[in-house]
């Protein structure tokens with residue numbers, strides 16, 4: 001496995017792979033790699049790509065300095081995971097390489113309006129500008145590739161897809177399913193900050209999504225998810241049902257497949273989760289019962 005920290009060497013590596021007729025698969029991460037990241041790497045391998053994994057804790061997407069300071073960093077363990085997953089090139093760019101002007105703001109920011117402004121974006125000002133800007137840069141350095149993102153960060157996936165469409169970037173974005181622990185908790189690097197008791201409370205997020213697995217109205221689903229989160233003592237950020245492409249909130253007159261997203265804070269750790277839901281109107285629900 002190659003291990004690089006230099007942007008030019010990384011660009012040259014990707015160019016050389018393509019010149020030899022190989023397809024590059026990019027898996028961007030912030031490290032503290034777990035089985036969720038490994039599944040993305042596995043998908044890239046399975047597609048036959050030359051896999052470039054990046055580990056960069058991007059300060060520009062943190063809207064909370066304490067969260068950035070406390071973000072887990074485990075470079076040696078990450079190296080072992082990457083190697084075990086068959087990564088071809090592990091890139092750990094330095095802050096100076098990625099953001100030479102930091103902590104001054106960049107002159108150029110990629111801002112994906114609309115889909116960045118709701119849900120996580122409403123609670124975390126600037127977060128998705130930081131995400132879109134760093135992902136645009138990762139794409140610019142890597143060049144034409146397939147890029148793998150987890151549905152765990154559903155809104156992030158929507159933002160990245162929209163950016164790729166809007167800017168005609170030569171990137172094929174692939175969404176990968178959420179990996180969960182046996183008890184249902186969606187794997188996340190920040191989970192290590194939870195106590196045993198906090199972890200139990202955090203299970204309310206996946207439980208809330210489970211509670212809306214049957215067909216129902218948008219407002220009924222919202223109410224049900226809020227009840228589950230509230231009963232568990234989660235500090236609720238939102239429980240929403242939205243259109244999976246536009247993230248527009250669903251109304252009670254809508255039917256069909258939508259996405260439910262929940263977010264909350266447990267022991268100071270922000271947690272998110274999501275899953276598919278089916279909407280039916282009250283009228284058609286009554287007819288089928």
Ligand code: AMP
Nearest residue numbers: 029030031036149150152153178179187
């Ligand atoms: P992060 O290191 O948290 O920025 O995540 C890097 C990538 O891994 C993102 O595309 C995430 O959506 C994805 N990811 C993180 N956790 C999971 C999970 N539990 N299941 C699937 N993908 C995940």
